[in-house]
Amino acid sequence: MQISSRFTVALHIFTCADAFKDDYKITSDFLAGSINTNPVIIRKILSQLKKAGLITVARGTGGIAPTKPLEEITFYDVYEAIEPLENGDLFNFHTDPNPQCPVGRNIHALLDDKLKAIQLAMENEMKNYTIDDLRSGMQELSAKEI
Amino acid sequence: MQISSRFTVALHIFTCADAFKDDYKITSDFLAGSINTNPVIIRKILSQLKKAGLITVARGTGGIAPTKPLEEITFYDVYEAIEPLENGDLFNFHTDPNPQCPVGRNIHALLDDKLKAIQLAMENEMKNYTIDDLRSGMQELSAKEI
DNA sequence: TTTTAATGTAATTCTTGATGTTGCAGCAGA
């Protein structure tokens, strides 16, 4: 099972917002055009990013802006804002293992710390990348195209 | 979005198979009893583990057995056998970003290596845990219960 | 050889979540 595209869409949004901030007003319609999806999808994601305190969204007039310097917004911040994990756990268990079976009643005790370590390994790697990396990476790619 | 319970069910299966290998024949019905699910669910997972070469399943007579020493079967081996990832990628993109937009046509070039690094961080941590860790951990937990 | 107990697998249903779409109320600046 893959992680939903909303996460990469959110990163796409941040990249666009920075790349075009001087030339266009960044609206949900504008972003939907670059990503090629529906503006309402964008607004839902913007709403999540706003709730997480990562951006401000100007109601009425339109336009979005990050609340912090781009090098302070990590991939993990975006991931956390976007991906709703039940109890914060990446891994799912089957519900109601058999308590009569010694394995069934101990399976959580046996696995929880190991699965958490695996999850943390991923989340910590996410903290090594920031939106500013996307901004500078985008600049390089644009320069190559000319 | 969470990783499906089939992964933790597979780990549960390995743990049970070892814990009861001397006292019971390990059938899909027996395992379904401990996990509290349907035998067909178990058989599908067993089928995946067999295809990956991690276990043998005795047709007709029933019973399963690992093909390797337990310390040589890592969580990653099980994960890889169980989780069908499109193109091997953990992260999803929205299809068809706008090629007219410089961000849209470069979003993959911009993100692919970073997302791969995050995925690898998780997968490498998975390689640090083996089925043998579950066997010994289960022994300790059982000892405590008495 | 027949019986028996398993596996292998197809077909179906149910549920949930991601995604897409329409419609409209609310807001703020021109």
Added chain:
DNA sequence: TCTGCTGCAACATCAAGAATTACATTAAAA
């Protein structure tokens, strides 16, 4: 007031996970 945009509810669609039933196939034991 008019215009353009956000916020949000209400659906529709689709795919995947999970559960269940049914049945053919297999291999050992009786």
